[in-house]
Structures are given as C-alpha cells and as structure tokens.
Amino acid sequence: MAWYDEDSWLTAALSPNLTTIIITFLIALGLPVLLHSFLYRTAAASASLPTFLLVGPSGSGKTAFATLTERTSIAQTHTSTQPLTIEALLPSPHVPASSHYRSPGDPAYERSRRFLLLDTPGHGKLRHYATASLSDPKSIRGIIFVVDAAALAEEPGLNEAASYLHDVLLSLQKRYTSATSSKGPTGIPVLVAANKMDLFTALPANLVKHQLEKAITEVRTSRAKALRDAGAALSGGEDEVDEEREWLGEGGEGHFEFSQMQEIGTSVSVVGANVLGGKETGSVDGWWEWIGENL
Ligand SMILES: Nc1nc2c(ncn2[C@@H]2O[C@H](COP(=O)(O)OP(=O)(O)OP(=O)(O)O)[C@@H](O)[C@H]2O)c(=O)[nH]1
Ligand SMILES: [Mg+2]
Structure with a gap:
C-alpha cells in the first residue's frame, strides 16, 4: 500500500x-x-525565592532585624527557640543588582525584590538548625552573621562570636573543597552585620573586623593543636594527622584574614548598623544595600 x-x-x-x-x-x-x-x-517550580540565612550568637539582634525587614517597624523580641522564615520585600531606595536596568513598574522588577530571611536561634544548644541549613545551602544566596558589636568589646562575647563564625566559614570551605565539579559551587557571600552601633560601648565596624580576625586566628590555632594532639594520641605519637580540610584558610598557619575566604569564592564584608535606636544613630540601610547587591 x-x-x-x-x-x-x-x-x-x-x-x-x-x-x-x-x-x-x-x-x-x-x-x-x-x-x-x-x-x-x-516556571512555578523554579520560582523559589532567594534565601538569606541569619546566624549569629544569641541576643545579637537577628529576630529584631527580621521583624524590622518584614514590618518596617520595631517589635519586642524574645530568645528564639525555633527557626523562622520570613518573606520580605527589599525596602524602597535599594535596588536588586539583577534589576538595575528595569523600571519600577515592571512586574519582573517587583518580583525580583522579594526574598526570604531564615532566622535561626543563636543559643549554643539550638545551632543545629543553622548547621542543617548550612550543610545543604542550595537556595541560600547569602549568609548574614549578626554580632552584637558591644559584646565583642569583652573577651567572652568575642570568643563566642569568633568560634561560631569560624564554624560557619569552615562549613562553607568544606562545601567548596568537597565539590565534585571542576568549577566548584557558586560562592556564598557572608555579611558580618555588626549590630547595636547605637550603644556607647559598641566597637566600630573596622575594629569588629580586626578583632574577629584576630580571635578566629586563635580559634584556628587551638583547634589545630587539639587535632594534632588527638592524632598523636591515637597513633602513639608516630605520624602527623592529615586533616587538611579541617583548617580554615590558607593552610591554617599565620594570621587569619577574611580576604583569604576569596579563595573559596566567599567574600566577607563587615557593615555596622543598629536595628533599634532610631535614625539619628544610623539604621540598617547598609545591610539592605548588601542584600540588594546579592539579590
Ligand atoms: N541597643 C540595641 N539593642 C538591640 C538592637 N538590636 C536588637 N537589640 C536588642 O537585643 C535583644 C536581642 O535581640 P533578638 O533579635 O531577640 O536577638 P536574637 O539574635 O534573635 O537572639 P536569639 O533568638 O537568642 O538567637 C533584644 O532585646 C533587642 O531589643 C540594637 O540595634 N540596639
Ligand atoms: Mg531570635
């Protein structure tokens, strides 16, 4: 046929x-x-919003910042025991970097201003919420590490913040070094948000950076020593432990600087602000600007 x-x-x-x-x-x-x-x-499946993770020691002002971003007004907060996801719009004068050439009436522009803030509890026993999100940071666009700049002036506050920040940076480094693709994963930027600048005892942003770098150097040295001792005890003092991935930064020697994180594709910026205390002492514009740059 x-x-x-x-x-x-x-x-x-x-x-x-x-x-x-x-x-x-x-x-x-x-x-x-x-x-x-x-x-x-x-289209709907790929429309999950970019997420910014809020981490930092307890009482630093994470929840206060999240509520301010959501409602544009200040509210009383309490110590968090649960993680909290907040959907927010980037406040007005700030423009998402991806929408610089869009006009304000464009629906795509409005959509690009939306993001999620994931607030985690900062208490030592409740940090597993933060570490769980960090171990699988697929939708995470950036990490906001909130510190109380006044607490950093004292030894215990500084050490707590530094060891937490060390762990956050180390988990980012592990994610980078254990990646299987040759290009490596896209880097996740970190904002060290120095909060409570309205307080008289608060350290200025450049000093916050300096003190944290110094304290992280100490954390790194003491962890390295603990690992070496443990390794020596296990192997009867014979050979060195090969734990290269456990060091933060270049070989784990010398002075630690945030700029060393560039190697793993992570830029660290330190920006001072205060969530409470009114406009005259400054406000969180610098943090929103950073969010906009990474949105
Ligand atoms: N002076 C001053 N106090 C602030 C500022 N921001 C937050 N606080 C206060 O700091 C306290 C702790 O703030 P929270 O936002 O609850 O702290 P958190 O980081 O969520 O703490 P956890 O939930 O325990 O991890 C609250 O009493 C706030 O009022 C600020 O900019 N200046
Ligand atoms: Mg909280």
Missing part, C-alpha cells in the same frame, strides 16, 4: 471524513492547553 493509494493513512488524513475532523479538532484545542500547563508548572 503506497502513500498515494486511496485507502492509505495520508489520504485519510487529508480527506474530509468525520474521524479526521474530530481528531484535528481535539489536537487543535488540546495542544495549547497541555503546553500551557507544562510551561506553567516548570
């Missing part, structure tokens, strides 16, 4: 009989509907 025979399928498809008309009709109506639902579903 050739294609030009009277009873071939091609002849039937082009002849005006009822079956052909019905099938053509169904395809003409059904195809756009199917195509639409397929495209709509894939």
Whole structure:
C-alpha cells in the first residue's frame, strides 16, 4: 500500500471524513492547553525565592532585624527557640543588582525584590538548625552573621562570636573543597552585620573586623593543636594527622584574614548598623544595600 493509494493513512488524513475532523479538532484545542500547563508548572517550580540565612550568637539582634525587614517597624523580641522564615520585600531606595536596568513598574522588577530571611536561634544548644541549613545551602544566596558589636568589646562575647563564625566559614570551605565539579559551587557571600552601633560601648565596624580576625586566628590555632594532639594520641605519637580540610584558610598557619575566604569564592564584608535606636544613630540601610547587591 503506497502513500498515494486511496485507502492509505495520508489520504485519510487529508480527506474530509468525520474521524479526521474530530481528531484535528481535539489536537487543535488540546495542544495549547497541555503546553500551557507544562510551561506553567516548570516556571512555578523554579520560582523559589532567594534565601538569606541569619546566624549569629544569641541576643545579637537577628529576630529584631527580621521583624524590622518584614514590618518596617520595631517589635519586642524574645530568645528564639525555633527557626523562622520570613518573606520580605527589599525596602524602597535599594535596588536588586539583577534589576538595575528595569523600571519600577515592571512586574519582573517587583518580583525580583522579594526574598526570604531564615532566622535561626543563636543559643549554643539550638545551632543545629543553622548547621542543617548550612550543610545543604542550595537556595541560600547569602549568609548574614549578626554580632552584637558591644559584646565583642569583652573577651567572652568575642570568643563566642569568633568560634561560631569560624564554624560557619569552615562549613562553607568544606562545601567548596568537597565539590565534585571542576568549577566548584557558586560562592556564598557572608555579611558580618555588626549590630547595636547605637550603644556607647559598641566597637566600630573596622575594629569588629580586626578583632574577629584576630580571635578566629586563635580559634584556628587551638583547634589545630587539639587535632594534632588527638592524632598523636591515637597513633602513639608516630605520624602527623592529615586533616587538611579541617583548617580554615590558607593552610591554617599565620594570621587569619577574611580576604583569604576569596579563595573559596566567599567574600566577607563587615557593615555596622543598629536595628533599634532610631535614625539619628544610623539604621540598617547598609545591610539592605548588601542584600540588594546579592539579590
Ligand atoms: N541597643 C540595641 N539593642 C538591640 C538592637 N538590636 C536588637 N537589640 C536588642 O537585643 C535583644 C536581642 O535581640 P533578638 O533579635 O531577640 O536577638 P536574637 O539574635 O534573635 O537572639 P536569639 O533568638 O537568642 O538567637 C533584644 O532585646 C533587642 O531589643 C540594637 O540595634 N540596639
Ligand atoms: Mg531570635
């Protein structure tokens, strides 16, 4: 049966009989509907919002910042025991870096201003919420490490903040070094948000940076020593432990600087602000600006 025979399928498809008309009709109506639902579903699945993770020691002002961003007003906060996800819009004068050339009326512009803030509890026993999000940071666009700049002036506050920040940076480094692709994962930027600048005893941002770098150097040295001692005890003092990935930064020697994190694709910026205390002592504009740059 050739294609030009009277009873071939091609002849039937082009002849005006009822079956052909019905099938053509169904395809003409059904195809756009199917195509639409397929495209709509894939678009909706990829529309998960960029997330910024809020971490830091207890009482540093994470929840206060999250509520300020959500409601643009200050509210009384209590020590958190649960993580909290907040959907927010980037406040007005700040523009997401991805939308610099869009006009404010554009729906895509409005959409690009939306993001999620994931507030985690800072208490030592409740940090597993933060570490769980850090170990699988797929949707995380940036990490905001909030510190109380006044507490950093004292030894215990400084050491707590430094060891927590050390752990956060180390988990970012592990994620980078254990990546299987040759290019490495996209780096997650870190903002060290020095809060409570309204307080008289608060350290200025550059001093916050300096003190934290110094304290992280000490944390790193003492951890390295503990590891070496443990390794020596295990192997009877014979050979060195090869724990290269456990050091933070370049080989874990010498002075630690945040700029060493560039090697693992992580930029660390320190910006001072205060959530409470009114406009005259400054506000959190610098943090929102940073969010905008990474949005
Ligand atoms: N003076 C001053 N106090 C602040 C500022 N920001 C927050 N606080 C106060 O710091 C306290 C702790 O703030 P929270 O936001 O609850 O702290 P947190 O980081 O969420 O703490 P955890 O939930 O325990 O991890 C609250 O009493 C706030 O009022 C600030 O900029 N200046
Ligand atoms: Mg809280």
